[in-house]
Amino acid sequence: MTEPSTPPKEVLRPGLLAGTTGLVTGAGSGIGRAVSLRLAALGMAVHGTGRREEALAGTATLAEGLAGSFAYTPCNVRETDAVTALVEQVAANGLDLLVNNAGGQFFAPAAEISQKGWNTVVDLNLNAIFAVTRAAYPHLKARRGAVVSMSLSGVDRGGMGFAHSIAARAGVLGMTRSLALEWARDGIRLNCIGPGTVVTEGLAGEAAREILDRLVAATPMGEPTPVEEVAELVAYLASPAGRLMTGQLIQIDGAAHLGPGLHLIAS
Numbered sequence: 001m002t003e004p005s006t007p008p009k010e011v012l013r014p015g016l017l018a019g020t021t022g023l024v025t026g027a028g029s030g031i032g033r034a035v036s037l038r039l040a041a042l043g044m045a046v047h048g049t050g051r052r053e054e055a056l057a058g059t060a061t062l063a064e065g066l067a068g069s070f071a072y073t074p075c076n077v078r079e080t081d082a083v084t085a086l087v088e089q090v091a092a093n094g095l096d097l098l099v100n101n102a103g104g105q106f107f108a109p110a111a112e113i114s115q116k117g118w119n120t121v122v123d124l125n126l127n128a129i130f131a132v133t134r135a136a137y138p139h140l141k142a143r144r145g146a147v148v149s150m151s152l153s154g155v156d157r158g159g160m161g162f163a164h165s166i167a168a169r170a171g172v173l174g175m176t177r178s179l180a181l182e183w184a185r186d187g188i189r190l191n192c193i194g195p196g197t198v199v200t201e202g203l204a205g206e207a208a209r210e211i212l213d214r215l216v217a218a219t220p221m222g223e224p225t226p227v228e229e230v231a232e233l234v235a236y237l238a239s240p241a242g243r244l245m246t247g248q249l250i251q252i253d254g255a256a257h258l259g260p261g262l263h264l265i266a267s
Contacts, residue, residue, distance in 0.1 A: 011241045012232065015067060018043030022238070023090045025077050025132060026102030027070075028055025031150065031198060031227045033062070035099055038231035039238065040068035047090040048072040050102065077102050077128040084135045091139035097238045098136045100129040100149035100172075105165035107211070118164045125168035130175060133190075137183070144187030146242070148234050149176055151192040151249060153225075154257035173249050180247030189246040191237055196225040196253025221254030 022039055026032035027048025033055075040046045040063045048070060050056050056072035063070035075086045087095075103125045108117070129149055140147065152169040159166055173192050180190045197215045216224050233252055236242055251257050 012042060012235055012239065015043045016239055017068065017096075017235070020096040020238075021045045021090070021094055022047070022097035022099065023087065023095060023132075023136070024048045024099040024101060026050050027059055027072065028052050029059075031195065031230050032099070032101040033059045034227035034231040035101065035234045036070055037063055037066070038228070038235050039097070040066040040070050042235055043067045044097070044238075046070045049075040049077070049086060051076050077132060078123050080131045083128070083131050087132065087135040087139070091136065094143050095136055095139035096143050096145045098133060098140065098145070098147045099234060100132060100147065102128065103150060105162060107161045108164075109161060110163040113164055121164040122168045122171075125165060126171040126175070129172055133175075133179065137188070140188045141183070141186040145189075146238055147176075147179075147188065147190040148237050149190070149192050151176075151194045153194040153196045153251050153253035155194060155249070157257065176249075177247045184246065189237070189242070191242075191245055191247070192249045193230060193233055194249050194251035194253060194257065195230050196251070196256040198227060198230070199224045215256070218259050219254045219256040220259055223254050225253055 017039060022044050024032055024036045024039070024046055027036045028050040032048065032050065036046045036048050036059055045068055048056055048059055049072065051074060053074045056074060060070050060072055073086055073089065075082050077083055105121050105125065106117070133147055136147070149172050151172045152166065155166060155169045155173060176190045176192045183190065196219060197212060199212060216222065230252060233250060237245060
């Protein structure tokens with residue numbers, strides 16, 4: 001058997017992303033924090049944003065001493081003008097990567113979701129992502145950069161109790177694939193990640209512990225999705241190794257999308 005030209009351990013080698021710049025939304029906790037720290041460890045100059053300055057400062061503290069850097073600006077990604085200004089600030093010297101991670105939802109049967117609640121979730125999980133991505137477009141084009149957006153495991157199957165969130169996350173996938181076609185000649189790659197059950201402080205506050213336990217137990221591999229493994233995947237997609245990957249939904253979920261998934265919530 002022929003040995004690979006680049007050993008796998010060298011794909012995410014130290015210094016791989018040195019000289020590059022990235023913007024990560026929702027960088028103050030959970031997946032966003034893990035992604036920011038991993039990218040900075042590989043040498044990237046990361047700029048994080050989120051609504052809570054204290055949380056962002058916590059990420060900055062953890063990033064001290066890494067090969068790259070982490071700076072931050074508090075921003076509500078639902079405010080389009082503020083988002084545009086932030087992107088212009090971060091991309092002043094170029095932008096190589098945008099990670100659309102900010103999001104949020106709540107559990108509720110569809111008949112109990114108010115119009116305001118629906119609009120809020122769709123604004124945060126879909127409209128805001130488009131606004132950030134559109135603002136970043138000329139800067140990503142100039143550097144032939146990449147976009148990674150968080151969607152959801154099993155997003156094409158639907159699920160009970162999260163109609164608003166699933167509708168928005170499915171929209172992110174559709175948007176990603178459409179832009180992957182439109183912007184391919186610009187050298188911009190866009191992909192989605194579909195995490196499985198990620199047990200973070202934020203998620204634990206939104207859903208009952210028993211629901212999380214049931215979802216994890218029903219995952220074929222029987223494990224939640226570690227934020228660190230999502231971060232590794234983002235780093236891979238940002239690296240030269242992922243240069244031909246675009247328009248994809250990569251589900252890192254222990255095969256949860258093949259099991260009962262969110263249908264368990266109503267069982």
